[in-house]
Amino acid sequence: MIYPSGRAVWAGVVGAVPAFLVALALPSLWYPGLLWICALLAFLAVDAAAGRGRASLSASLHAPPQVGVGGQFTLHVTARFAGKARALQARVSHDARLAPIGGTGGVLSAGHDGGTLDLRFQALRRGIASFDRLWLRWPGPFGLVWNQVVLPMDNKVAVLPDVSSARDEAITLLQRSALPDGHAQRRAGQGREFEALKDYQPGMGRRMIDWKRSARHGKLLAREFRIEENNNIVLAIDSGRLMCEPVDGVPKVDRAVTAALLSAFIALKGGDMVSLFGFDARPRVSSGAVRGSASFAIIQKRAAEIDYSSEETNFTLALTTLAAKLDRRSLVIVFTDFVDPISAELMLRTVGRLTERHLVLFMMMKDVELETLADMSPASPEDVARAVTAGGLLRERQVVIGRLRLLGAHVLEADHRRLGPALVERYLQLKQGDLL
Structure with missing residues (x-):
């Protein structure tokens, strides 16, 4: 998309007002105003032709893969022209799960690998937040037109609950069933997985007795189990x-x-x-x-x-x-x-x-x-x-x-x-x- 810049609008206004006054005072000299309009259109055409270069434009978005609800993060916007250095402006589209901090666009700062822009966002709601579009625009050599492109993006950020x-709380609950040295208890005596054999003690259930091994060792041995x-x-x-x-x-x-x-x-x-x-x-x-x-x-x-x-x-x-x-x-x-x-x-x-x-x-x-x-x-x-x-x-x-x-x-x-x-x-x- 190519459209006039503010400079072109002001140039048209600056030329149109004197031309109108001259034509009003001297109707026979109306053609200088027409010449001004033709000259402005010629400059606009040259500016539009010289500012083209979408084929050599590359852009990308970089954001963290995940962020907690209420957390803030930085979105890095990178764009460049192949072999050319041009002033670029960018703006991104985001969904309702994110709120911009300081705006959703700005001027890219020039660097050795193209222009970069950092935008701050805050995560408001859990879900998969996305940046689906990127607007880029740059002026022509005379600054009379803007060349703008809309690039589809597929950059997603997982907004996770703050856990x-x-x-x-989970660590506190785990510590209740931990030994003094910090290792979790195996909770022997419960469950169905075999843990070890030990001497039978009064009060143990008879179903815990291992009769074969008791006969082999000449004393009552009981099976000890643990939770799976x-x-x-x-x-x-x-x-x-x-x-x-x-x-x-x-x-x-x-x-x-x-x-x-x-x-x-x-x-x-x-x-x-x-x-x-x-x-x-x-x-x-x-x-x-x-x-x-x-x-x-x-x-x-x-x-x-x-x-x-x-x-x-x-x-x-x-x-x-x-x-x-x-x-x-x-x-x-x-x-x-x-x-x-x-x-x-x-x-x-x-x-x-x-x-x-x-x-x-x-x-x-x-x-x-x-x-x-x-x-x-x-x-x-x-x-x-x-x-x-x-x-x-x-x-x-x-x-x-x-x-x-x-x-x-x-x-x-x-x-x-x-x-x-x-x-x-x-x-x-x-x-x-x-x-x-």
Whole structure:
């Protein structure tokens, strides 16, 4: 695209005003004004022709692959012409997850490898933020026209939840089951994996006695077991319409992702395998099972891909797809929400089949708003109506929770401020109770 610059506009104005006055005073001398216009158009044509060079233009964007919510980062813009040095201006396009600090464009500073420009941005919301377009423009030799190009870009930045505080809580919870030298306990005496033989002590169960080895050694020996460290943990996060409603100013799905990352950090530290599954009307995100603390970054990156949705959740499709992917018994932690038994009916049918093979834990946030309305002292008939409606919704919610427990699923309701720690404590209880 080529368009006149401000200098060309002012040049036209400067020439047009005297030409108009001359033509008004001396109508027979109107042609000098026409000559000025022709001369200006000729300069514009030369400027446009001399300023072309899009074929030799190259540009790129460089940004960090990931950043935490609320964090700031620098986007580096680089552009150059092959064998030419020209003054360039740039502007980038970004989505609503990012906020510019000091603007989205500017003049590129000249360097030995072309022009560069540093732009500062702040991450506002979790997800995959993108820079999809780059505008570049440069003036002609006379500065009368701008040559502008729009280049498509595909630069993405994963905006991750801030898990620094969650990691501190996770380390605190891990320290509760650690030895004085800092190594994690193996929790001998529980689980199904054989650990060692030891002398039988009064009070031990008879089923722990190893009769063959006891006969060989001439004394009673008991088998000691430990909890398995290769359990499969699946974090299934519902990102449908209900989960995108805010709780205390933060969407429920964001709080669920933070709690899931905390539990993933604990599980990977404990030697278990962790996978992430996101869904709304259909499955959206599915990561393979990973193991080891170093794999936590992979779970973080995939968690950023769980986007906000306005669609109704299809539990039948999501949980059926998830069950088909699992080839061994797993702990499936489902982060979701529901309103009444009617909307949860299809979910209940699918859960019944899932609990036949897997251990299912539903993680839900307490509805603080409904509880507040139900407990509010009525001051008007409208307050009474609101309290009655809120109480009815809470009772229907408890009906669904009761049916889930009858189907064999575990249900955990927690305050949104304690969602992560409450989930970790329940996970450790299930693991120590040999239920995985």
